[in-house]
Amino acid sequence: MISVAQSQLDSQPSSKMTMKHNIENGSSTPFHSKKRVRFASGEFGAKATKNESDPEDSDASFITSTTTNTSSKKIKVTRPMRNVKDFVRNALDERANGKMAGYEKLRRKFQASPEVFDEQSPAPSSQELQMTIKALTSVVSRLDTKCESLVEDIIATNWVGRDNMFVSAYVKLLANLVSAHAHYMGSVTKMLVQNLGSISKVRMNLPGYEPVNKNTVYDRVHFALQYILDLVPTASTSTLYPLLVQCYPHQKDNKVEHILYVDNCLRIIDYVPSIRHKLLTVIISHVIKIDIEIQGDLEDLDDSVGEQLEAEIMQVDVEDDVSEDEDSDDDEEATETTDKPEAEEQDAEEESEDDDEESDAEDDFGGETPEKRLKRLRESVDKLDNLLDLLFGYYAKHIPETEADKIPTREVTESYENLQSTFWQTIFPTYQSRYTQFLMFWAAQRFPHFSDHFSALMVQRMIDGQAPQHTRITSTAYIASYIARAKTVKASDVKSVVNLMCRWLGDYMNLREAECKFPDANRYRWFYQVVQAVMYIFCYRWRDLHFLDEEDEESIELHLANSRSLPWIPDLHVLKRVIGSRFNPLKVCSQAVVDTFADTAFHLQFMTCWSIIEENKRNGLGPEEYMLDCYFPFDPYTLKKSRRWIDPVYIVWQPAKPEDEDDSDENSSDDEDDAAEWPYKVDGEAEVDEGDSSETHSM
Template sequence: MTLKALSNVVSRLDNSCATLVKDIVATSWVGRDGLFVSAFVRLLGNLVSAHANYMGLVTKMLVRNLSFLPTSTGNLPGYVFVDRNTIYDRVHYALQYIIALVPTAASSTLFPLLVAEFPHKSERKLEHTCYLANMLRVVEYVPALRHKVLSVITDRVIKIDIEIQVDLEELEDDEGEELEAELKGALKEKEKKDVGANDDEEEEEEEVEDDGNKTDEDSDEEEDKDTVKAIRETVDKLDCMLDLLFKYYSQFLPDGTEKDPNSCSSTAVNTFEMIHNTFNTTILPTYRSRYTQFLLFWAAQKAPRFSDHFCVSMVEKALDNISPVGTRQAATAYIASYVARAKLMPAKDVRAVVRILCRWLSEFVDVRSVDCNGPDVRKFRPFYCVVQAIMYIFCFRWRELREEVEDEWGVVETSWTAGLDVMQKVITSRFNPLKVCSPAVVDMFAKIANHLQFVFCYTIIEQNKRKGRGREDDMLDSYFPFDPFLLKKSKRWIDECYVEWKPVPGLEDEEEEDSDSNADEDEDETEADELDSGDEGSETS
C-alpha cells in the first residue's frame, strides 16, 4: 500500500523530499517477494521519469547490487529466502526497466557508475568475477556500452596481470623461483592445488572468516608466506576473470563448424575488431603483461581473415619507420610470438610473414651498412628485433619453412622458403646480430640451423664470446608475449590452438655424441627451457 501511495504522488517528490527519496531507494527490496519487487521497480521508474536528478541515486543503488552480495541480503525476516542468482535477475530487471525509460542515462549515468564501482584490484576473486559477470550481462541489454565496458574490463584485467609480475620480482630469490616453478606446474600435485582458491562461494566465505581469526607473526618468513599466498590468490583471480572473458567472446566468434572458414557473420567481424582495437589501445602498449594478450591470440585464430588482419597490422607497425621504437619492438615481439605459437595458422601464411620480414632485412642491410661500424642495438634496435623474430620463428616453425619444389624433370626437392637465405647475409654482416640478440634465442637458433644445415653460426658466436658479449643494456631481451599459458582454468581455451616446443629430430642424439659431460647436456636443456619460457629473468620493459 505504501508503494502504491508513493507512486500516486511521485511527481511531488522533488528536491524538498530528497531525504525521503534516499530512504526509499535504500530500502532492502531485493530479498522480498515478487509482488513487492515489481511494485518497487515501477516506483523507481516513475521516479527517474519525473525527476531526472534522481537517476544517479537510483542507478548507483542498482549498480552496487551487482557486486558480490552476502547471503543475508536474500534472507530477510518474514520472507522466503532468495538466492543470489534471483537477486541479480531482479537488479538487472530494474536496470533494464529504467534505462528503457531514460535511454540517455546509459552513457551519462550508468557507464561512469559501472566503472566507479569496479572492485579494487586488492579485492577477493569472488568480488571481481561476480561483478565482471554482471557487467557482461549489462551489455546484453545496453549494447551501446559494449565496447566501452569491455575496454574497461580488459584494462582492469591487465592491471592485475601486471601486478603478478611485479609481485614475483619483489619476492626473495628462493620464494620467487619456487612460485615461478609452481606456476609452471613443476611442483607436486598437492602443492599445485594450493594455487587456486576454492570455487565454492560458501567455502571461500568461511576461509575468509577463518583467516581473520589467525594471529599475525612479525617475522620475515611469515611475511613471505603471506606474500606468496597473496600472489597465488591473485593468479587464481586473473585466471577466473580471463575464463569469463573467453566464454563471453566465444558466443560471437566462429566455432570452427563453418563450411567456409573465410565466411564470418557481421557480429563475429565486429567482435574481433573490438578485441583488436582494445589490444592496440590497452594491451600492446603494456609490454610486461603475461596472459591478457591471449584473448587476441585465441580470437585471431578463429578465422583466417582475423589472423591475416592481425599479422598485417603487427608487421606494418614493426616495419614503420615513423612509429616509436618501443612500439616497433613490441609489435615485432608480437608477430614473432604469434607466428611461432599459432597452431591454426596455415603454413603458407607462416612463410608469407617470414618472406616479408626477410625482404625488409635484405633492403636494410643493403642501404644501412654504410652507417654501421659494428653491432649497435641502440642505433639499429628495430633491425635486431626483426632478426631475432626470424630466428625465434625458425626455431618453432622450421618444418613449415621448408617447401617441396618440383623441377622441370618432375623431381621433387625440398628447399627453404624463398627469401630466407638472406639470413646468411644478415648474420655475417657488420651489424653482427648474433652479438646483441638474446643469448637464449641465438644459441638455440645456432644449434637448430646447424643441425638442419641452414646456416652456420658457431664461428661468429665464438668470436663474439672472445670479445665479450657486452652489457645487458646493449642487448635485446627475449620477451615473447605468447610464451606458455600457465593458468589452470582458462588454459582450456588455448590448448587447441597453441604450438608447444618440440625437439628437433636427431638433434638430441647429435648433442649427446658431441657432449663432453653431463653438465653440457644440462646446459643445453636449460637453453631450450629459456627459449620456451621467454627467458623470464630478463628485463621486459
C-alpha cells in the first residue's frame, strides 16, 4: 500500500545526509546515500542491484561514496555485516545458555544515547546500529519474552532523528517483530503514539546528522503506523484506538500539545477508517470539555474582569494583544504541523516558570490570582479556537462545498451522518457549551438535504410528548436558534417550521387553556419554550413570515411606511391569542426576548404588547428561577480564528426599526437600545440573569 506519508518520507532531503560510520576499526568515514528510500508495496530501503535479494549483499549495498567529478560507486561491506550477524546470533545463543555478557553488550548498543557523547561507552554509529537492526530482523522469531528487555531497548531508541535508510530498517524490524510476537504490539504502538505530540529539539538534532523537522518526524511515525497496521489490521481497534484515547493530552495541557496531537489524529483516521467515528467523537468530547470549562470560569470571574475578557474575545480584530505575525504562525499551526509550535511551546514553558515566581497571594479561586486566572482563560480560549479551526478544516475536506442542487456522494453523506451521530451523543446533551455545537450548525448548511434533515429531527424531538422534558426544551432552543441564524435556510423552510410550531401552540391552547388559571413556568415550561422560540425566530426572520416577495424591499417598506401590517402567514396569528391568554408567556419568557419581540412586533404593526408587559411589571415578574433563560445554542460566534467558517453562513442581528428612526413612544424608545444589540452583551449571553429550573440544569 502506497501512502502519502510514504511518498513524503521518500522525498525528504535527509535521504542525502552525511553519515558517520564506525564499522570494524572504529574509524569514522563519511558516506552519502545517493539512493532514495522506497516505501512502497511493503519494500523497505532501496534496491540497488539485482543481487540485492541476497541478504548478505543487500545489507550494506545502500552505502555509497562520492568524490568531486566522479560517479558514486557501491562499497559492499559484506564482512562487517556478517560479523554483526554472527555477534547477534552468538549473543542470543549465549543468552539461552545463561551467559549474559554478549546479550548485555547488544542491549547497550540501543541504550547508548546518540545525543550525548560518552567517551567510556560511545554510541554506535548509525550504520553499525542499522546493521544490528538488520541482523535482528533476520532472527526476529527468537526475540520472545525472554528477550523482552532487549526489545524494550530497541523500542526506546531514538530512531526518528536519523536518516531515511535507518528509519527504513527500523520500521521493518518493528513490523516483523509484531507479526512474530503479537504481545509486543502494545509497546510498539504506544511508542509511536507518544511521538504524535511535541518533540524535543534534541531528538531531532542528532550529532553528525542533518536536523529533521516535526513534519519529517510525523511523516515517519505515520508511515510506521500505516505499515504495521497493513500487516496486522485488527490492531487498529484493539490496540491503536485505546492508546490514542489513553495518550490524549489533558485539557489543561498547553495549546501546542493539543494542536499537534489532534492534527496527527486527524491524519490517522484518514488511513484507518475503522476508528474514524470513534476517534472523532473522542476529539469532540475533549474539545467540548474545554468549552464548558471556559464558560464556567467566565461566570465565576468578577464582573469587571469577565467583561474585560469578553470584550477581548468579541473585539479581537481591533483590540488583540497578539500581533499579526503571531496570528500568521497560528494559521500555520492549525493547517499543518511545522516547527513553529515548538518555539511557542518553549515560550509557554518559560511563561509557566515566570508564573511560578509570581506572588502566591490567594483569592476566591483556589489560590489563583486574578491575573493568572485571566491569563489562563485567554490561553484556554485560544486553544479552543485553534482546535475548532482544525476540526472545521477536517470536515471541510470530507463535506466539501458544492452547488446547491447537487446530491451529496455516499462518502460525504457518511461523514455528515457520523458528525450528526457525535452531535446527538456528545454535544446535544451537554449544557452550557458555547462554540462546539457550531460544527453541526456549519455542516448542516453544506447541503439543503442536510439542513432539512437536521431541522426535521429537531422539530420531531421538540413535539415528542414521550421524550424527556429536557430533551424537548433543548430541541426547541436548537431549532429556534438554527432557523433564526442559519443564512442558507430558505424562506419556505422558515415558514414551514414556524407554521408547525404555531399549530402546535394552537392545539396546546385548545387542550389545556381551560385548566390554566395563572402563568406557571414549572407546569407549562415546555409550552413557554415554544412560545419563546417563535418570538425569537420572528425577531430575526420576520421578512420570511409574510406573503410578499421577501426580495421586494419596496413593497415591504411601503407597507411599513403606511403603517399597514404585512400580510403575515395565517398560523402566525395564533401568537396573539397565546400572548393574551391566561398563560401570559410575556411574564415567564426571558425579558430580553420579550422586550425585543415587543419592540419588533410594534414597529411591524403585528401586535402591541406594552400594556401586558407594564401590567406584569406592576404585578411582579416572580422569582427568577421560574423564568426561562435566554439560552440559544447558536448565539454569536466570536472566536477570532475559527469564526471564518461561520461568518459566511450566519445571520447577525439587525433590528427591524432603523437606529436613526425616532419614536415618541417612551417604552418603545427605551427598549430600542436593548434591541440594537439584542439580546446579547459582548459575550453573547442574555442581558438578564439566567434562571433555570432543576430540569433545565439537568441537561
